[in-house]
Amino acid sequence: MRDAGLEETLIEIYRRLLEHFGPRNWWPADTAFEMITGAILTQNVSWKGAAQAISNLKERGWLEPDCILAVREEELAEALRPARYQFEKMRRLREFCQVLAGEYAGDLRAFLSQEVGSLRERLLAIRGIGPETADCIILYAAGKPVFVIDAYTHRIFHRLGYFDERAKYGEMQAFFMRHLPHDAGLFNEYHAQLDALGQNLCLKRAPRCEACPILSLCQGAAAKTKEV
Numbered sequence: 654m655r656d657a658g659l660e661e662t663l664i665e666i667y668r669r670l671l672e673h674f675g676p677r678n679w680w681p682a683d684t685a686f687e688m689i690t691g692a693i694l695t696q697n698v699s700w701k702g703a704a705q706a707i708s709n710l711k712e713r714g715w716l717e718p719d720c721i722l723a724v725r726e727e728e729l730a731e732a733l734r735p736a737r738y739q740f741e742k743m744r745r746l747r748e749f750c751q752v753l754a755g756e757y758a759g760d761l762r763a764f765l766s767q768e769v770g771s772l773r774e775r776l777l778a779i780r781g782i783g784p785e786t787a788d789c790i791i792l793y794a795a796g797k798p799v800f801v802i803d804a805y806t807h808r809i810f811h812r813l814g815y816f817d818e819r820a821k822y823g824e825m826q827a828f829f830m831r832h833l834p835h836d837a838g839l840f841n842e843y844h845a846q847l848d849a850l851g852q853n854l855c856l857k858r859a860p861r862c863e864a865c866p867i868l869s870l871c872q873g874a875a876a877k878t879k880e881v
């Protein structure tokens with residue numbers, strides 16, 4: 654059951670972050686396929702490397718499912734090299750494109766228009782696509798309201814006092830889904846704001862609590878924090 658007090662606190666956290674960092678305008682992509690490619694390429698690496706790999710694909714005119722399947726493996730892997738683990742990521746990207754071509758006649762819109770449960774299930778069945786990547790695709794490419802959890806979300810909400818260090822993905826996602834209105838726009842910006850906080854202030858080793866807009870709401874600020 655939704656807790657009105659908790660909802661108010663979560664919205665207050667969001668409001669303060671938005672005021673501090675400004676709108677993040679996520680996801681930085683021109684098309685849904687570019688967004689999906691970015692979500693796969695940014696797994697386990699910084700966005701910078703993924704962005705460079707996407708730029709390589711754009712320069713070569715390969716940022717289309719058909720091209721990803723048609724280009725020779727060595728050439729495609731070379732273009733993806735800045736995203737690291739390029740052969741593994743190439744296989745994931747190609748498998749996604751094969752599903753699209755084989756089961757949806759290449760119609761990305763039809764694929765994304767499925768109901769959330771079946772869309773998530775189909776994405777998770779693709780080798781190498783885990784809950785975070787699947788949920789990013791559902792939220793940012795399909796525009797459906799699922800709350801995305803990442804390492805920053807875990808760290809921040811552990812420090813705020815809501816999550817255990819060993820909290821699982823599903824448990825953390827259920828917390829936000831239970832206590833926030835299911836609004837894709839809100840979830841989009843909330844996730845982006847948490848990433849801004851995790852990248853800039855709520856750092857793993859030395860959080861910059863003195864500059865944090867949610868300091869007064871944080872139970873585990875500064876030296877008392879445990880690493881997550």
Ligand code: SF4
Pocket residue numbers: 809812813854855856860861862865866867868871872873874875878
């Ligand atoms: S006050 Fe410090 S520990 Fe708490 S969320 Fe902000 S930066 Fe992180």
